[in-house]
Every structure is written in C-alpha cells, then in structure tokens.
Amino acid sequence: MTLDQIIVTIAGLILSGGLAWYFWFSESKATRIQTTSSGVQETLITVKGGYSPDIIVVKAGKPVRLNFLREETAACSEQVLLPDFHKQATLTPFKTIPVEFTPEKPGEYGFQCAMGMFRGKLIVE
Amino acid sequence: MIRDPVCGMEVESPSEYYSQYEGQKYEFCSSACKAKFEADPGQYISVVSKPGKTTYRVSSDGIERLQIPVIDMHCTSCTLTIEKELKKLPGVKKAHVNYATEQAYVEYLPLEVKTEEILQAIKSAGYQTGQATLKLGIRKMHCACCVTKIEEELRKTPGVLSASVDLATESATINYLPSMAQIPEIKRVIERLNYPAFETGSPVAAVSKAIAEPEDENQKAREKEYRTLLSKFIFSAILSIPFILFSYPALFGLPAQLQKGSDLLRFIWLTMGVISLPIMFWSGSHFYSGALSAIKNRSANMHTLIATGITAAWLYSSVAALVPDIFPSEALADVFFDVVAVVVALVNLGMALEIRAKGKSSEAIKKLIGLQPKTARVIRNGKEMDVPVEEVVLDDIILVRPGEKIPVDGTVTEGSSSVDESMITGEPIPVEKNKDDEVIGATINKTGSFRFKATKVGKDTALAQIIKMVQEAQSSKAPIQRIVDLVSGYFVPTVIIIAMISFVVWYDFGPSPNLIYALVVMVTTLIIACPCALGLATPISLMVGVGKGAENGILIRSGEALETAQKLNAIVLDKTGTITAGNPSLTDMISSNGFKDEEILLYAASVEKASEHPLGEAIIKGAADRSLTLIDPNNFNAVPGHGVQATVQGKQIVLGNEKMMKKFNINLGDLNQRSQQLADDGKTPMYIAVDGKAAGIVAVADTVKPDSKEAIAHLKKMGLEVVMITGDNPRTAKAIARQVNIDRVFAEVLPEDKAFNIKKLQQEGKKVAMVGDGINDAPALAQADIGLAIGTGTDVAIEASDITLIKGSLKGVALAIQLSKATMKNIRQNLFGAFFYNGLGIPIAAGILYPFFGVLLSPLIAGAAMAFSSVTVVTNANRLRRFKAKM
DSSP states (O other): OOOHHHHHHHHHHHHHHHHIIIISSSSHHHHEEEEEETOOOEEEEEESSEEEOEEEEEEEOOOOOOOOEEOOOOGGGGGEEEGTEEEEEEEEETTEEEEOOOOOSOOEEEETTTTTTEEEEEOOO | OOOOOOTTEEEOSSSSSEEEEETEEESSHHHHHHHHHHHHHHHHHHHSTTTTTOOBBBTSSSSSEEEEEEEOOSSHHHHHHHHHHHHHHEEEEEEETTTTEEEEEEEOOOSOOOHHHHHHHHHHTTTTEEOOOOOOOOOOOSSSSHHHHHHHHHHHTEEEEEEEEETTTTTEEEOOTTOOOOOOHHHHHHHHHTOOOSSSSSOOOOOTTTTTHHHHHHHHHHHHHHHHHHHHHHHHHHHHHHHHHHTTTTTOOOOGGGGGOOOHHHHHHHHHHHHHIIIIIHHHHHHHHHHHHHTTTTOHHHHHHHHHHHHHHHHHHHHHHHGGGSSSSGGGGOOHHHHHHHHHHHHHHHHHHHHHHHHHHHHHHHHHHOOOOEEEEEEEEEEEEEEEGGGGOOOOEEEEHHHHHOSSSEEEEEOOEEEOHHHOOOSSOOEEEOOOOOOTTTOEEEEOOOOEEEEEEEGGGGHHHHHHHHHHHHHOOOHHHHHHHHHHHHHHHHHHHHHHHHHHHHHHSSSSSSSHHHHHHHHHHEEEEEEEHHHHHHHHHHHHHHHHHHTTTTEOHHHHHHHHHHHOOOEEEEIIIIIOOOOEEEEEEEEOTTTTTTHHHHHHHHHHHTOOOOHHHHHHHHHHHTOOOOOEEEEEEETTTTEEEEEEEEEEEEOOHHHHHHTTOOOOOOOHHHHHHHHTTTTTEEEEETEEEEEEEEEEOOOBBBBHHHHHHHHHHTTTTEEEOOOSSHHHHHHHHHHTTEEEEEOOOOGGHHHHEEEEEHHTTTOOOEEOOOSSHHHHHHHEEEEEEEBTTTTTTTOHHHHHHHOOOTHHHHHHHHHHHHHHHHHHHHHHHHHHHHHHHHHHTTTTTTHHHHHOHHHHHHHHHHHHHHHHHHHHHHHGGOOOOOO
C-alpha cells in the first residue's frame, strides 16, 4: 500500500465512524413543553428538512397542541403523521397548522412525514 | 365616520359633541344625544357591547340550550367526568355528553351561568371544546390600538371564544361557537366600531380545520412547487446537452481542437464549471437547503444524498479543469459536470412527476371534502333564510328544493322526494324519502321539495364522520410498514457510509485511474439510493385503497384492518338485519283450545307493547294493521332468549319459544308440529299461552335481502367459510340458511354469547370476520379479527367496527375483502420494488459486478433510475384507483 492509499483508507474509516456516531449515537436534546394557562401543552415545531425541535417531552393525560410551521415548499414535508394518535395534517407552507390530541399512556410515540424521511419523537411522561 | 351610541346615526369624527366614559371617547350627533348619554352611559354602552344576542335558542322558560363539540374524549368514562363537572355549575339544568358524537348538550339559565363558565368547566375536566374559526378581512385599521379595541369588543360578544386581530394582514381570526354566534353578528360588531369587515373565505367548521381550510392553498402550493420543479428541470436539462457533448469529446467524435488536452476544451470545461453553479444553487437549491436542515436535525434524507453526490462531482471536476497539472496522470484530469447537470435535471423531473401522481392518489378524500355543502335554507321564526352550513344548529327546520344538496343530516318532517345518495353510499339508485325518513347531508335531492329537521350538524354529520374516518385511516400505519420503519432510520447514513467505503476500496484496489473510478463509484452509489420509494411504498397505496373504499361506501378504519381483512378465512353473518332486511312482519296466526286468531294477536301484541324486541314490533304492527286496540300490560317480565310474560286484562299471558313454554309447564299439544312447519319455511313462530293454557302461535318472518344469496356465493368463491349466527330457533335459522346457501349455522345464540361463538371459531385457528349491525353485536364485532358493521342510516362511526359498510348490502363485505386484498398486493409490489431496487441498485453502483463482469453503472443512469423509482411507486399505487370488484 502506498502512502496516499493509507491516508485515504484511514480518512474514509474515520469519516464513516464519525457519520455513524453523528446520525445514530449522539443524542439530540429533548424539548419539554410548558402547559399554557388554558391547560394545553403547546409548542411550535418548525418543519424544514426535518422537525425542530424533534424530541418533545409532554405529560400524559393532558391535551397537546403541536403547531407545525412548514418553512419550505418541498413536497416531502407536506404531511405530518402521528400514526399512534391517528392524526394527520396537511401543512400549508408558511402557515401554522395545529395538531391536537391527548396522549393517555406514557411512552414514546413517533411523528413523521408521509415518507418517513423526517422523524420526530414525542415522549409522554 | 363613527356611530353615535345613542341614536345610531353616523357622525363625522371628530365631532364637537363628545364625552369620555371609562377611558373611552364617545362622539355624538348633537348635544341632546350627548346629554342623554351622560345621564346614563351604561345603558348605551351595553347596547354596543351586546350586539344581536342570540335568542332563538331560548325557550319560554328562559332555559338556553347549548351544543358544544368536545375534542379528545377517549373513552366513555370521559363523558361522566365532563357531565359531573358541568352539573357542578349553578344554573346548569341538564348536561349530557355524547361520546359517539363528541358533543356536550347543556341546558342552562343564562342569567345564572355564562357560556364561558360552561366552557371553562369542560376545560377543567381536562377536555377541549370544539369551535368554528372565522377569518375576516378588516379595512381601515391604522394603529395597534385599533387592534386591541376590535379584539376587546369581539371577546365581549356572546359565543366568541377568542379573537385575534392582525394589523399586518388586516384580518381577524375569530374562534366562535356556531350555535351561539353567527357570522353577520360578528361582522356587525366590527362594523359598529367603524371598520369595514368582509369575509375572506368561507368559514370553516372545527372538523375540517386542519385539512379543509388550507386545501385550496395546499393545492396552490403544490401547483407552484410543480411549476418551479419543472422550470428547474428545463433549465438544467437544456444545459445538460452541451455538457454531455463536451464531457466525452472522443465518444462524440468532436474535432481535434476540442479533444482532451486542448486549450479550447479546457476553456469550455472552465465555463461549464461556472455554469454548473446556477444549476446547483438554483435548479438544485432544494437539495442543499434540505440537506443542510436535515444535518442540523441529525438526520439525512434524499437531499443529503443528491447534494453530497453532485458536490463531490463538481469539486473534483473543477480542480481537474482549473489545475489539471496537479494530477499525476493526464487521464485523471477528467470532468463530471455532465453528472451534476443531468442528475439535477432528472431528479427534478422525477419530483415534479411525483407531485402530479400524488395529487391523483389523494383525489378520493378531496372529492369527499368537496361534497360538503356550503349553505342551507333554514326556516327560523317563520322566515326562510340562507345561512352558511356551519351555522345550522340542531332542530333547525331546513327546506330543500329539487336539484339542491341536502346540507346536514336530518329527518323529513314534510313533503317527499327521491334522493341520490350515491356519493355517500355508493348505491346508484335514488332512494325514496317520506315523512320520518332519514336524509344524509351532501346527498342530492332529485324530484320533490321537502322540509326536514336537522338531527346532526357540524362534525357529527355522516359526511364529516366519513371524512374524519378516512383521514384517520389514511394516516394510520399498516403493520407491514414496520419493516420499512426499521430500515428507514438507518438507510441514508448507511448509504453514505457504503459510498465512502466503496471509494476507499476502489482507491486501494481498483484499476487505474483509481481516483476516477473511486469517485465515479461513490457518486453513483450516493445518487442511485432512493429512500423515497421505500418510504412511499406503503402509505401511498394505503391512501389510494382507503379512498377507493370510501368511494364505494366502505369505510376502512385503519391500515391494520386492511391488512387483517385479506387474511380472513371465516366470516360470520348475523341473520337479522344482515342477511335479512331486518324488518320482520307478521305472517301467520294459528289458534287452538277455542281461542280466536284476533284474540291471541291482541294478547301477544299487548304484551309486546312493553318489550323492545324487533319481533315484538312486527306483532304490534300486525295488530295495528288489523285495527286492534292494544291493552297496557302489567307485571311485564322478559326472559332473554326465551320470551316475555305479562298480565293483560287480568289474564296471565306467556309469549315465547318452546323453552319458555317448558319453563311455564305448558302443554303444547299438536301446536308443536305446526310450529315446526312454520320454522321450516324460515318463519319465526312464537307460542302464546293464556292462564297456563296453550292458545296458539303467532309467526313473524323477515325477508332475505335481494342480493344476500349472490353476495354469499361470492364470499364462498373467495374461499371463505360462511357461518350464520342468530338468536332464532335452529329450524328457522336453517330454513333461512338454506335459502342463501349457508352450511354452518349457530342458532339460538343469546346476544351475549355471540362473542363467545366467534372465539370458538378463532380457536379452530381461523381468522374470523363478524358482520353485524354494530349495535347489538358490538361485543362480537370487537371479538372478531375484523368487525364489519352494516351502517344504519347516518350513524357511520361505529366504535366496535374495523370496517363500516354504509350501504346495507352484503356485497359490500365481498367488496371490502377484495379491496383489502388488492391494496395489500399493491403494497407488497411497492415494497418489493423499492427493496429490490435499492438492494440491487446500491451494490451494483458500488461496483460489485465489476470484478466478475466488468460492469459499472454510469452516474447518469443512476440519476435516471433514482428519479423514476419513486414515480413508479406512486404510479403503481394509482393503478388501485381503477380497482373494480369481481362480482
């Protein structure tokens, strides 16, 4: 093996490992939602190439309102699905679209776009 | 111009007559008005702040009725919680919460309790109240103080829950209870403050808030996105042609001065490098923005792959064009600008086509939403008035003329007509409607005009429930999707890692020029992978399949129901109301022991007066047809599964089956034989005994629905074991079963034992479907793997059912199963296609075939394959739209 091959090999492996760590093993921060005066747990989720925040912590048994604001026109993110709650919404670009439900049981529930490329997690405590 | 609060005249502002009261300035037309105002300002201000109070809901005793949609009740016990909370309030006379319709009905004294308090009570019970949202455009707002003023005024209006006014967009968003406030009133409130208000669009009821309101806007956004993608495609496609030409000068036999190594070609390459920039950052801008925001979210998607691929190709090519000398060999100084242009062009085209195809996939739900009527001609206080359909309240009398759409669900009170219900039930033949018949909102009145009473409005109407159910089903997950979910989280990063490792392997072990091979392989791998095809495979077919069902009057609850429905092996049909029409009539009377026919009928009918059994109704109707006057029974007692007993005119009457007679030790004599004959004809005989002596038999029979036999034959042909279940006696049951060719019968099953019988079948290792009316059969429907409820009129959201058939025919059952099979087949095709494509495409792109066959994929072909793989998935799903039942 020549020097350049060794460099390319090592660089490739390090990069691959780094990617794997970044996408799979690093934890992104969870956002805890506050309850508003009307008793609803409400938050704004920006939709642009993904959901941010994408990990949301709520309390069980209290109504949740997720306001989705889609800041892009790419068709991928047009729909948001919460299959566990049988909820879906078509997100009009640059408009806040609320999705409301009440999680009864604690646990982790996913929300995602129609294709499952964008994902978020709702942690119910 | 502003309005004088005393006389209501318009006055030029500023007026010389004005007065300050509670920090607000009031202006008047004259000193007289000013004086009047100052004498008692409260009187006039209250007029201003209480505009057009809704009064038509107030009855003579001062009790006001309020109907409030309640959101997010999850169980029947929720209703109790809310009712308890409501009843705690002083002034609330009656509170009833309906779980099925998600409505709270409150009767209250408006003087003792306010609407807000009622709403607050529901909220403090932990639930939300439904509401309608109104958007009004408001002109002539100049400052932020106008905003607060209008908002305050709106909030004071009864029925208005919240109001927010936006100065920038000159509009107000008002949440209100349609039963309490009406749009013209709300508008008047704003106009009274001297701001012209106008409706910007139709008001939207709470049900369809998320989807119906922005539907048009979504359509527009989609259309715009489509056009943008198309122009991006055209731009990059046109540039692709010269790019390809100059990238392979030897291949196209270009003149010598344009061959590799020439200064002219190098200049052209440099130009191409510059022209690539608008291709990448305009035509391909969405790849970069998508990739960037995905990376921020620690995720990766299709955009990441494309962006990485084209960036790598461009960077390499630019270096090769700018400083070819840094490469050790001339062969390495090659460019791939054509890859950049072609990939961007093709992927854009693919995405544009996908938008088009997806639009078709969701057509079914759009059609349903489009069915929603806009206005209703309501008769209030003896006057006809057109109101938006959202403002129709319960018990409104509505007039419908020929050719008009019926606005909400209700019962005919006057007149008759034939109504086309095909849009809801899928049944093409118009249905005759007379007094007391149920009409469904969104259906079309054909011939006569009639009046009807609204029984279901807003989100309770059959159509609203259908839309909700279809949307819920379309957003649910089929269990088969789990495989995809497992893969999709790892897919894109894995592809990037595979691409990188391929680069390393080709660089280390590949043939010369290894750097070029490594680069091409990496770019091809990145580009060929198509996560979208994988992600789309299940949901898109589910959407088309569920939508197709709705078009045919079949409401599939969820993806899970769809997936189970195609695995069924046995189907249990309830006899009454499912196989038969469900409205039995009196057919025979046999009297003995000296009793007369009329006599036994009178006794039987009188006893049945106290019962609610459908067979009893047939007897009562039979007596009424013979103009018999019934007698009120005493000491009524029903023995489930046996019969009834009561005292009529001092005589002890027992009515029921053989078991009932045995229980009372009644000697039946030769009646037994007569009864068996009746049963063999498919009639249901009931013995009657008077004072312990057998008096005769009354028999009722139900007619088999005209297409039941045919439908059952289809179910059998589909390989399903068909079983009949009934509470009726075995002979009658067998007779009916013979008529429709059913071999296996569970007869004399008590209502509560139906579920147990389903379980027995399941223990035989079968996947069992139960078909019933959804009311008496609820436990059996729930026990079955698939519960199919045959809809009764406008009640479509039957809780226990997995599939609801709006139209009463058994053919719907066969259709539902066929549709499930077709949809699941489509999903499997899509999944197979997507997995096969990626599973094969990625390794080939990485060059796995090269060592054996010398085959290497061109990145251009990879781009084309990727672009069309997801279009293929959507197109395949759209094939389901042409689904036709095999009947």
